Structures are given as structure tokens and as C-alpha cells.
Amino acid sequence: MIALGSDHGGFALKQEVIKHLEARGLEYKDYGTYSDASCDYPVYGKAVAHAVADGECEKGIIICGTGIGISITANKVPGVRAALCGDCFSAEMTRLHNDANILAMGARVVGPGLAL
Numbered sequence: 722m723i724a725l726g727s728d729h730g731g732f733a734l735k736q737e738v739i740k741h742l743e744a745r746g747l748e749y750k751d752y753g754t755y756s757d758a759s760c761d762y763p764v765y766g767k768a769v770a771h772a773v774a775d776g777e778c779e780k781g782i783i784i785c786g787t788g789i790g791i792s793i794t795a796n797k798v799p800g801v802r803a804a805l806c807g808d809c810f811s812a813e814m815t816r817l818h819n820d821a822n823i824l825a826m827g828a829r830v831v832g833p834g835l836a837l
Contacts, residue, residue, distance in 0.1 A: 724778035726752040726765035727828075728791065731784025733757065734828040734836055738782060741837045750778060766794035773822050774800035781823035788827030795823055807831050 723742065727735040732754055742749050752768040754760045762785040769781040781803075785791040788805045795803035803823035804815035807830050815821040826836055 722778045723747060723749040724752055724769040724772040724781035724823075725749050725783075726754075726769035726781070726791075727784040728754055728762035728765055728786070729757050729759050730762075730786030731791070731826070731828040734784050734826065734831070734833060735782075737833040737837060738784070762791045763794045766791040767798065769823065770795040770798035770801045770803070774798050779822075783823060783825045784828050785825075786827060786829045788825045788830065792823075792825035795825065808835070 725735055725738065752772065753765050766783050769783050772778045773781045783791045783795055792803045792805040795801050801823055802819060802821045803825050804819060804821035805825040806812040806815060812824060
């Protein structure tokens with residue numbers, strides 16, 4: 722199962738990711754936010770990080786405006802290896818060579834075309 726989380730800046734892209742996962746029959750759990758109302762990214766970065774670190778979910782995807790803050794927050798949780806990626810090559814290599822278990826993206830940096 723894939724854990725998903727975003728703040729308001731990443732909400733729209735997270736919704737696109739959800740559509741993408743559902744179209745492929747992949748299981749996910751959405752840890753919020755559930756609207757584009759202003760909120761704090763650490764709440765959702767921590768929720769996803771703990772879900773992955775505790776084994777509730779195998780992998781995670783976290784999204785904020787730049788991806789920077791939410792990835793820093795997630796990486797504070799022991800056992801989490803969150804990688805901020807803005808291209809497909811980096812995303813692939815961080816799984817293969819760094820065993821990243823959470824993908825962080827910036828919705829203002831990476832659009833749906835690249836993210837999906």
C-alpha cells in the first residue's frame with residue numbers, strides 16, 4: 722500500500738496521483754490534507770513518514786509546493802528515506818541505489834505530466 726500526503730500547495734497534484742493509482746488498481750491510503758485550504762505541511766509529512774516507518778504502508782508519496790519542507794520533515798522520522806525528485810531519472814535511481822521509501826515532489830515544480 723502507498724501512503725499519500727500533501728499540504729494545500731500539493732493537494733491538486735495529489736488528486737491527480739490518486740486518479741493515476743486508481744486507474745492502475747494500486748492500493749493507497751490518503752493521510753490528508755483533504756482540501757486546498759491553507760494548512761501546515763509537517764502534519765502530513767509526518768503522518769506519511771510514520772505510516773511507512775511503522776510498516777502500515779510499504780512506500781509513500783508526499784507533495785507540497787516545492788517538496789523541500791515536506792521531505793525534510795519526513796526524513797526526521799527514523800527508518801524513512803524520503804527523496805525529493807523533479808525528474809524521472811532521479812526517481813528511478815533513488816529507488817535502485819538509495820532504497821528511498823518515500824517520493825517527495827513539489828507541485829509548483831513538477832506538473833502532472835512529469836509526476837505521473
